[in-house]
Each structure stands twice: as C-alpha cells, then as structure tokens.
Amino acid sequence: MKPSRFDYQRAETLADVHAALAENGNDARVIAGGQTLLPMLSMRLARPKLLVDIMHLPELRKIDAGRNAIRIGAGVRQAELLAWPELARHQPLLAAALPWVGHAQTRSRGTICGSVAHADPSAEIPLVMLALGGTIELSSRRKRRSVPAAEFFTGMMSTARAPDEMIEAVSVPVARANTGTAFQEFGRRHGDFAIVACAASVSRDSISIAVGGVADRPERRDFPVLDGGALDDALDAFAWQLDAREDLHATAPYRRELVRRMGRAAIEEARRCLA
Amino acid sequence: MPRLSADRRHRVRFTLNGRAVEADAEPRMLLTDFLRHELGQTGTHVGCEHGVCGACTIEIDGMPARACLTLAVQADGATIRTVEGLAPRPGRLSVLQEAFRRHHALQCGFCTAGILMSLDTYLRSHAAPSETDLREFLGGHLCRCTGYTPILAAALDAAKLLREAPVHA
Ligand code: FES
Ligand code: FES
Numbered sequence: 073m074k075p076s077r078f079d080y081q082r083a084e085t086l087a088d089v090h091a092a093l094a095e096n097g098n099d100a101r102v103i104a105g106g107q108t109l110l111p112m113l114s115m116r117l118a119r120p121k122l123l124v125d126i127m128h129l130p131e132l133r134k135i136d137a138g139r140n141a142i143r144i145g146a147g148v149r150q151a152e153l154l155a156w157p158e159l160a161r162h163q164p165l166l167a168a169a170l171p172w173v174g175h176a177q178t179r180s181r182g183t184i185c186g187s188v189a190h191a192d193p194s195a196e197i198p199l200v201m202l203a204l205g206g207t208i209e210l211s212s213r214r215k216r217r218s219v220p221a222a223e224f225f226t227g228m229m230s231t232a233r234a235p236d237e238m239i240e241a242v243s244v245p246v247a248r249a250n251t252g253t254a255f256q257e258f259g260r261r262h263g264d265f266a267i268v269a270c271a272a273s274v275s276r277d278s279i280s281i282a283v284g285g286v287a288d289r290p291e292r293r294d295f296p297v298l299d300g301g302a303l304d305d306a307l308d309a310f311a312w313q314l315d316a317r318e319d320l321h322a323t324a325p326y327r328r329e330l331v332r333r334m335g336r337a338a339i340e341e342a343r344r345c346l347a
Numbered sequence: 348m349p350r351l352s353a354d355r356r357h358r359v360r361f362t363l364n365g366r367a368v369e370a371d372a373e374p375r376m377l378l379t380d381f382l383r384h385e386l387g388q389t390g391t392h393v394g395c396e397h398g399v400c401g402a403c404t405i406e407i408d409g410m411p412a413r414a415c416l417t418l419a420v421q422a423d424g425a426t427i428r429t430v431e432g433l434a435p436r437p438g439r440l441s442v443l444q445e446a447f448r449r450h451h452a453l454q455c456g457f458c459t460a461g462i463l464m465s466l467d468t469y470l471r472s473h474a475a476p477s478e479t480d481l482r483e484f485l486g487g488h489l490c491r492c493t494g495y496t497p498i499l500a501a502a503l504d505a506a507k508l509l510r511e512a513p514v515h516a
Contacts, residue, residue, distance in 0.1 A: 077353035080374035110416040111397040175487030180410035263486045
C-alpha cells in the first residue's frame, strides 16, 4: 500500500499555498499533520499531483483567545490544543471531545483544521464545530470568507471549500456562563471512529444536541427546555429525521437508538454541569 | 524549499537517535520505508500501513507518532528517535526494555518496538501513571500475542523503577 506519485512543496508563505491551489485546483492538496490524508494516499483514495505542506508557516501555528472566540490556526496540532492550559475554562466541550479524537499517537501530529477539512461523518471535531456554532475561515488568491459550520459540511467527506481555497483557521465561541455542556461517544474501542457521538449544550432556556456518526454529516437540533417524555419524543423525532447509515459496525435502527439514549444521557450530563 | 518533483529522489536529512543522517527519497516515500530501506534501521516495524496498529510508532520531535502516517520529506529537519536508540549502550537494555523482558511483555515482538517508543515518551512526562492512564494510552497499539496484561505490568514496573532511580533511564 504505497501512495501514487506526487510533487511535494513546503510552503514558505501563505501566498505559496494560494498560488499552488489556484494553479493546480483539485490536483493539489494541502497537507498539515497528514493523519487523515496519509491513509487516503496509501489506499489511493486520493491521488493528488501536488502536496503543499503548510506546517512551516508560523502564522498558522497559533491559538488566539479573544474575548468572544478562540481562533485555532491551520497548523495547530490536536495535542497542542489539548495541552493548552486555558482550553477547559474557555471551551469545555472541545476539551471533553478532543481525547476521543484518534489516539495520543495520532493527535501528536493531526491538526484541528485538517479534521475539519476532511469532514469524516464520524469525526469528533466537525461535530463539535457544529455543536458550538463555530466558523471556518477560508482564504484564496481571490478572497477570504468565513463559513458557519452549519453550512460548511455538505455531505460525506465533502465541504463548501472551493478547490482553490485553504482553511486558514477555525473559530469557536468562548463558553458562556450559565451553559452546561457534555460530550459522549460510543464506539467499539476508544480511539476508533464513533458509531455515534453526541455533544449537548444546555442553558436556562434551550437545549441543543448535535450528533455525529449517524448520517453523512454531523447534524444538530435546538429545542426549548423539555423534560421527561417530551424530551424523549423530541429525541425520537430527531432520530427519525436523520438519514442513519448502515455499515458493518452498526445498523441504522441501532444508530437511531443510540441517538435516543445517548442523546438523553448527554443532555442530562450537561444539565448537571449547569446546576 | 522548492517544489520537489514526483519522479526524482531528493535528499532528506534529520537527526536519528542523536546522529545526523541523510539519504534520498521520492516525495511519496513513507518514513517507515525510509528508515528501513534507505537507512537500514529495521527496528521500526510495519503492520497495517494506515495508522491503525501502532507497530511503526516512533518519536518525532519529542512526541509519539506513526512513521507510516508521515512522509520522509515531511521529516526533513526533525529530531527522531527509534527503538534502536533506547538501549543506553550495547549489551545493556533500558529500564523499560528490561521490564518488558522480566514480565514477558513480548512474544513474537512485532508490536514491541512501537509500544516501547510510545511508553518511553509517555513515561518521561508521566512519572506516576495509573493503570487506567496506561490502558488508555496503549489503546493506540494492537498486540495479537500477549493479551496486554504483561505489557501493563511491565510499564507500571518501569515507571516505579524510573521514579526510584531516574538516572538509569
Ligand atoms: S504500520 Fe503504522 S500504524 Fe500500523
Ligand atoms: S508480541 Fe506479538 S503482536 Fe505483540
């Protein structure tokens, strides 16, 4: 299992990346940590003609904590964000989800933005981006734009990024007071891709639940504060609205049942941290 | 760095186990193959070649990482340690390696190099890991022989010995 041939360029400036993408379009791929891309190359699910390495651009290696948002550059590795001492205080949902991303031995190199770029439907980081209402910052020679996570993930491993655009950073809002959050995941083993993962966020007047691993992209619903049977009904309706996948790990009914049960458990856990 | 063309071999240099090394690689060459075939360092094993089994785990810039999920050209300029670098001198094993031997933490040995490299980096930053921490951390490795129990015992024993006499690391 070896990748097919490609050229390799270590970008020295952002302009190098933009030029490579503008000139080569879909034949060029950005490589950051490579933890999703390398298996795709080795299995020849991707056959780019050019890889542009962005890990030597210091401007992309930064975590910026503003008053309202945390901006995570495209070169920030998952382990670096996890080791950032402010993470749990500024964004506890992200801190709770990151240990579920791959293994320590892949988080050491894999980036936050790389996971967003690949948009695997079972991946935790796209799910958290959607749950938190994060934004994706894209740039190209033509322009720069920010896309809300709810519009960015367009299907199985596909996104709103145009071929000449790169993800420069993602931003997530800083956690608000009076909000409780929780992250739960079910898989065969820790570190495997999720069969179902749930991110819940609860405030005094609303509940939001986002699920990954079920449909071809992460999905989110917002409810008013509900309890008991009414909450079960809302989760049941959500489970039926999802176009649940069948694969060798789980059937669609099994995934829907996990949405009902784990969704409820995650909401209750989020409530407890609110209390 | 200029664009390295696909069908040519390019010089790659890094520090391996404290020594400067160099050899040539096509851009598509995986770091596993570069270590084994170009540098002759066959201690790093190759299992699944897509990041799942952990056999190829080495240390890159102080962190455990999959050599099969890294291109040789990406590693240019890096500081790398492999299982060949663990023994303090010929004829003497590291504390962790000795513990593996005492506890029969290997049978066929296919997974061992990767597990040793993971644990070596982990124990340097976690002097007193719990069994739960270690189980979680070893989740990134597959062993088809031992059932993991002796590996956990060896890791806990090595951690204890390193706390008591850290100089023998
Ligand atoms: S060979 Fe690298 S993880 Fe299996
Ligand atoms: S000792 Fe044989 S696979 Fe681990």
